[in-house]
Amino acid sequence: NYDEAEGTLLGELNGGLKAMFTMMNEARLGVGLQGLSLSEIAYQNAVSYAKDRLQGRSLSGAKAPDKKADPIIVHPDIRRSLMTMKAYNEAGRALALWTAIKSDVAHRSGDDKDRQAADDYTGLMTPVVKGVLTDKGFDHAVMAQQVFGGHGYIEEHGMSQFVRDARIAMIYEGANGIQALDLVGRKLAQNGGRAVQAFFKELGEFCEENRTDEKMAPFTKALKKGLNDLQAATMWLVQNAMAKPDNAGAASTDYMHLFGLVALGYMWAQMAKSAQAKLAEGANGAAPFYDTKLVTARFFMERIMPETATRLARISSGADTLMALPAEA
Ligand SMILES: Cc1cc2nc3c(=O)[nH]c(=O)nc-3n(C[C@H](O)[C@H](O)[C@H](O)COP(=O)(O)OP(=O)(O)OC[C@H]3O[C@@H](n4cnc5c(N)ncnc54)[C@H](O)[C@@H]3O)c2cc1C
Numbered sequence: 001n002y003d004e005a006e007g008t009l010l011g012e013l014n015g016g017l018k019a020m021f022t023m024m025n026e027a028r029l030g031v032g033l034q035g036l037s038l039s040e041i042a043y044q045n046a047v048s049y050a051k052d053r054l055q056g057r058s059l060s061g062a063k064a065p066d067k068k069a070d071p072i073i074v075h076p077d078i079r080r081s082l083m084t085m086k087a088y089n090e091a092g093r094a095l096a097l098w099t100a101i102k103s104d105v106a107h108r109s110g111d112d113k114d115r116q117a118a119d120d121y122t123g124l125m126t127p128v129v130k131g132v133l134t135d136k137g138f139d140h141a142v143m144a145q146q147v148f149g150g151h152g153y154i155e156e157h158g159m160s161q162f163v164r165d166a167r168i169a170m171i172y173e174g175a176n177g178i179q180a181l182d183l184v185g186r187k188l189a190q191n192g193g194r195a196v197q198a199f200f201k202e203l204g205e206f207c208e209e210n211r212t213d214e215k216m217a218p219f220t221k222a223l224k225k226g227l228n229d230l231q232a233a234t235m236w237l238v239q240n241a242m243a244k245p246d247n248a249g250a251a252s253t254d255y256m257h258l259f260g261l262v263a264l265g266y267m268w269a270q271m272a273k274s275a276q277a278k279l280a281e282g283a284n285g286a287a288p289f290y291d292t293k294l295v296t297a298r299f300f301m302e303r304i305m306p307e308t309a310t311r312l313a314r315i316s317s318g319a320d321t322l323m324a325l326p327a328e329a
Contacts, residue, residue: 031169033133039141042141056075087299091264094270096129105118120195123190130174131180134170138167141166250319264304268296272297278290
């Protein structure tokens, strides 16, 4: 036991909690990467299995007529799962790297304004990276397990281990519900909303700068729609959460995911712009790589970004039905 033990004060008195949060914020970004990594390894296993497993025939005619069945990767519903994981993973990687760069700037830049802007961004995005990438890490581990059918449930292929490993990342370093509350309850309002306003401004300017570029239209239109939904949700919170804090709590998880969708959509819009520029320059033998990026970016915009409207509808429904029933009901 520690009776009579001597303690040594490190740093200033009462500075411990602040120091603990420095550690926690780094750990939260690390756990976000854990979610992303599990999503990626589960996806890689699922793609490999989908190319190998023979079951059923393609709806558009046999693709492997010499075999007893086609590989399941020919089926649109299997593609839906694989493309969803791929589109999230690549944007998640970009988001993690973007946040890492901002973190370096926040620590090392000699320019006070740059340092502050990067620090604002890192604080804002930490609960999003942790909460969204780990929620998706689990969803995708289950999705990849489903691609294996019954072979995903039994232990032989290791898919159920990915599901178990992804589950803890949603809980530790602050359960994801708490990340969402951190975003809505603390990060949005900090310094008069400086961080979130800067984020909106950057995305709005990107959409405006690329508005007349027709090749960018599939990306900028979907991103702008998502940004509008996010700004509407933020305004709804400003108008409805102060007077009734349960509205903020009821909105928080949907708001965190809405934020994540828009941030990931921004990553895809930038990757699409970069891929188009590389292809225009001749791509130096890497055209298939950039073409694949553009298809995946379109998939994200068409199939994943529309979820921002659902999230906004849930947020603006408020807390009333959530809180209406007594605990005994
Ligand atoms: C395997 C494992 C390893 C761990 N490793 C460590 C470690 O190394 N170091 C360490 O310090 N901790 C560690 N933890 C603890 C971990 O960080 C906590 O379990 C986690 O933060 C959740 O806290 P809790 O278990 O007390 O849940 P609770 O706080 O009881 O939360 C339960 C549920 O209620 C929700 N909830 C709680 N309060 C609110 C609120 N005000 N509003 C809305 N919803 C709320 C939460 O989101 C959660 O869904 C570990 C846990 C596990 C399982």
